[in-house]
Amino acid sequence: MFDALERAFTRAVPVGIDCSLRAERSISESYSARRGVPAPPRRSTSVGAMITVEHGGAIGYAATTDLSEQGLRRALTDALDWAKASTGRMVPGYPASALTGEKGTFDTLEREPWTAVSPSDKIELLLDLSRRLKVDDRINDWGASIAHAQTESLLLTTKGGGVHQNICVVMPAMFATASSGAQTQRRSFGDSKIRQGGFEVLDDMGFSTAPERIAHEALMLIEAQECPSDRMDIIIGPDQMVLQIHESIGHPLELDRILGDERNYAGTSFVTPEMFGTYRYGSNLLNISFDPAEAGEATSYAFDDEGRRARKEYLIKDGVLARPLGSATSQHRANLDGVANARACAWNRPAIDRMANLNLEPGNSKFDDLVAQVERGIYVETNFSWSIDDSRNKFQFGCEWGQMIEDGHLTRVVRNPNYRGISSNFWRSLKGVGDRDSYFVGGASQCGKGEPNQAVRVGHATPACLFADVDVFGGAA
Amino acid sequence: MNFHRHFQDIADRVTALTHGEEISLSNYYAEQSDFLRFNRSAVRQPGSVTDIELTVDLVKGRKRASAATRLTGDRAEDEARVAAIVADARQALGAAPDDPFLLFNSSPQSSEHIAENDLPTRAAAIDAITRAGTGRDMVGIYAAGRTAYGFANSLGQRNWHSADSFNLDWCFYHSADKAVKANYAGFEWRDGEFERIAADAANTLPVLSRTPKTVPPGSYRAYLTPAALAEVWGWLGWGAFGLQTHKTRSTPFLRSIDGADELAKNVSLGENIAAGVAPAFQSDGFLRPDRISLIGHGAYDQCLVSPRSSAEYGVATNGANEAEQPQSLDMAGGELKRGDVLRELGTGVYVSNLWYLNYSDRNNGRLTGLTRFASMWVENGEIVAPLNVMRFDDTIYRMLGSELLGLTSEREMILDTGTYGRRSVDSMRLPGALIGDFRLTL
Structure with missing residues (x-):
């Protein structure tokens, strides 16, 4: 669909103007059923483009839905106006140019195209799951949904750059809420279930086989005892590890936070530039990679939204901090090497430093071996609550599911399991990393940041991990 | 255009x-x-x-x-x-x-x-x-x-x-x-x-510029500015006031609707569309009443009812949006003069801003979150030092119930700065809150 746009861009840009155009066409579909009743299906198409002009050492951007040659001319004039007004007033170290001449493509592999399954079949699937979630009168709310987003993007630059990417993401969800007396408990498929691909993602993630387990576990939770409050070893299941990595490694390593851009909103970071290369972030077992090539992960891509070619890099190697999540502009400002992570949530927001696929590399321990190491501890999975300070240091997470570990065995279920710690020393207590058998490829569908605000999808892959001597506690007033 | x-x-x-x-x-x-x-x-x-x-x-x-x-x-x-x-x-x-x-x-x-x-x-x-x-x-x-x-x-x-x-x-x-x-x-x-x-x-x-104060975990007298209180109501707005969470017993006000607990008598809160800046209509074409009482004198009052919940539960809609979240919250002020806040606080924490709230125990209305920005340590009515970041973990029934000492008579109009997808038209008009015993945990 972008052929006409390429021609319009070429005609609209006067000689001597340095600029880029990032266009996007995103089609989103969602189906859901709650308490056995399907909600109206929804489909949304968003088409637009952002032109960013470089002028006199400054930039300006203008985003528009009007992709005609005339519309692009108006946007270009607008962006140039901003750049002129900002000349001599940009933040220190701003690069003379961020434009690239890279060319290339990327396409998500859909083994079973989303569109090959009819809307009626999608609705029938959800109704079937919904029926299977209602296993008991105490299940008072239940539901399932599937969402799909196809985003086709084009980046053109006056340096000859041309990047065309087509990314498809599938996001299934399911929950059962059980209530009895003063206790209500929710068990879900987890918000971390997101992957690139087609309809096959649902089977790959076990969507169709989950409802009975989810419903029965919700019932177990309302009958369970409160999680005890004590310091103990904790095994964090991979779907909760996703959030642990996201909040207490991903965000603090974002270079724009370290440079202060986010201090008014998302926050700063306890990490400072001089830590890279020497700071012990975690135990020797901790290896964190930025890996845009992990198959099927939510934010795999070949180029970031400013056209930088993406490749795998270690951010933390054998526990030592190696490099930040910093895009080309931030790298120039901080004089640090980074990664290709300039990303925008849509055509109407400028790219900023972001997580993409941020993974904890698998280790050598079988899950049962991790459990066997624990004399008294807890296993937790599926996030319910998350909170962390603006320097990304003091955190508290709550999970849906907790199970005590006693003398090397998983025992009774407990409800409202919470744990808290401090990022700067928590990862040093990592004493066991699961192997490929517990390795889970997921992510988060809504990571908020930026001014103006942006919510993007991110990918995280990780095995289960064991941490020593963590502050664990339960609910009740 | x-x-x-x-x-x-x-x-x-x-x-x-x-x-x-x-x-x-x-x-x-x-x-x-x-x-x-x-x-x-x-x-x-x-x-x-x-x-x-x-x-x-x-x-x-x-x-x-x-x-x-x-x-x-x-x-x-x-x-x-x-x-x-x-x-x-x-x-x-x-x-x-x-x-x-x-x-x-x-x-x-x-x-x-x-x-x-x-x-x-x-x-x-x-x-x-x-x-x-x-x-x-x-x-x-x-x-x-x-x-x-x-x-x-x-x-x-x-x-x-x-x-x-x-x-x-x-x-x-x-x-x-x-x-x-x-x-x-x-x-x-x-x-x-x-x-x-x-x-x-x-x-x-x-x-x-003074040396920051680190306080040990424990209970403290505290004053929450209107901006800090906005974080509390902003978080609770995600699920505390809708009919759906009420009927499915997943509201953090579960103890209130069961009659087991309530907020202080001087806490009254409503959706005040007439005084806000949001449109007075919603996406199914219903107009919103000027005001809906959500908490009246400490007791849970009305729910926000979307058209869909209205049909599901047989309760008349009051023009709520699909998510049943308030857009124009309005909390009644109290007797405490803003100029007397530090004196009345005495020794404790002045919380200019809170950050990243979430639940520790939703059934019991227990929240956690962190202090942020220019939060201060106060002694004998005088600001002594900036406060190093602390996590709180406490229930709404204590913070705005048994431990609430007063609300300021002056209120602030806070226009939401949110720009996710579009520029927000949400707002809150809130007083500050003086709390006798506020639990800090980390």
Whole structure:
């Protein structure tokens, strides 16, 4: 669909103007059923483009839905106006140019195209799951949904750059809420279930086989005892590890936070530039990679939204901090090497430093071996609550599911399991990393940041991990 | 571009494409926004966004389907896009099962609100910000321009709400995580008012140069400013006031609805659309009452009821949005004078801002979150030092119930700075709260 746009861009840009155009066409579909009743299906198409002009050492951007040659001319004039007004007033170290001449493509592999399954079949699937979630009168709310987003993007630059990417993401969800007396408990498929691909993602993630387990576990939770409050070893299941990595490694390593851009909103970071290369972030077992090539992960891509070619890099190697999540502009400002992570949530927001696929590399321990190491501890999975300070240091997470570990065995279920710690020393207590058998490829569908605000999808892959001597506690007033 | 005229043309076009027994509901959103992002008193990302979004719901019998697109302002192009999404919605209707919870307003009630105001030019905005930031470390965002909401249906209803507004939200940083948060937002920019707010914020900076105080976990007297209290209500707004969470017993006010606990008698809270800045209509065409009491004298009162919940639970809708979240919260003030806050606090923590709230135990209304920005340690009514970040973990029944010592008589109007997808029109009018025993845990 972008052929006409390429021609319009070429005609609209006067000689001597340095600029880029990032266009996007995103089609989103969602189906859901709650308490056995399907909600109206929804489909949304968003088409637009952002032109960013470089002028006199400054930039300006203008985003528009009007992709005609005339519309692009108006946007270009607008962006140039901003750049002129900002000349001599940009933040220190701003690069003379961020434009690239890279060319290339990327396409998500859909083994079973989303569109090959009819809307009626999608609705029938959800109704079937919904029926299977209602296993008991105490299940008072239940539901399932599937969402799909196809985003086709084009980046053109006056340096000859041309990047065309087509990314498809599938996001299934399911929950059962059980209530009895003063206790209500929710068990879900987890918000971390997101992957690139087609309809096959649902089977790959076990969507169709989950409802009975989810419903029965919700019932177990309302009958369970409160999680005890004590310091103990904790095994964090991979779907909760996703959030642990996201909040207490991903965000603090974002270079724009370290440079202060986010201090008014998302926050700063306890990490400072001089830590890279020497700071012990975690135990020797901790290896964190930025890996845009992990198959099927939510934010795999070949180029970031400013056209930088993406490749795998270690951010933390054998526990030592190696490099930040910093895009080309931030790298120039901080004089640090980074990664290709300039990303925008849509055509109407400028790219900023972001997580993409941020993974904890698998280790050598079988899950049962991790459990066997624990004399008294807890296993937790599926996030319910998350909170962390603006320097990304003091955190508290709550999970849906907790199970005590006693003398090397998983025992009774407990409800409202919470744990808290401090990022700067928590990862040093990592004493066991699961192997490929517990390795889970997921992510988060809504990571908020930026001014103006942006919510993007991110990918995280990780095995289960064991941490020593963590502050664990339960609910009740 | 004249959004109002464009909306009317588009609404007419959708109606013309609505056939036979079909009924169409159109929701229109448009904005022309300037966004100036700055850091260290210098420009980081300056730009503008022109965006027009149209969502069309087609209803036929008990079936409903929705399709959305972006519009351009070009007549021919927009007509083609409107025709395409009406066709999409019509095709989806074919696969959609009957919806027993379908409800939309079928008694047309049209309305119009237009506020055209003077906003600064881009150059003036940059000048004002860089002037205020001279010699200081200033970071934040200036967002300004027109936002417009329209609703139309094929039954003849037309609702329109547009306003020109600005929201300048920033911090003056001292060092590390120590900063003063400030905001200047409204509909008519006045240099003098901005300079007064900036000067007030700057006057707090010297205190932040003192050696910060780290307090051990424990219980403390505390004062929450209106901005801090806004974080509490902002978090609770996600699920505390809707009929659906009430009926499914997943509300954090579970103990209140079971009669096991309640807030202090001086806590009264409502959705006050008449005093807010959000449109007085919602996406199914229902108009909102001027005021809905959510908590009355400490007791859980009414729920926000969306049309869908209305049909599901047999309770009349009060024009709530689909998520049943408040948009214009209004909390009654109390007797405490703002000028007496430090004296009444005595020794304890002055919480200028809270951050990243979530639940420790939702059934029991137990929340956690963190202090932020210019929170202070106070002794004998005097500010002693900036407070190093602390986590709280406490219940709403203690914070705004048994341990609530008073609310300020003065209230602040807080215009939401949110810009996820679009510029927010949410607001809160809140007092500050003095708490006798506030639990800090980490």
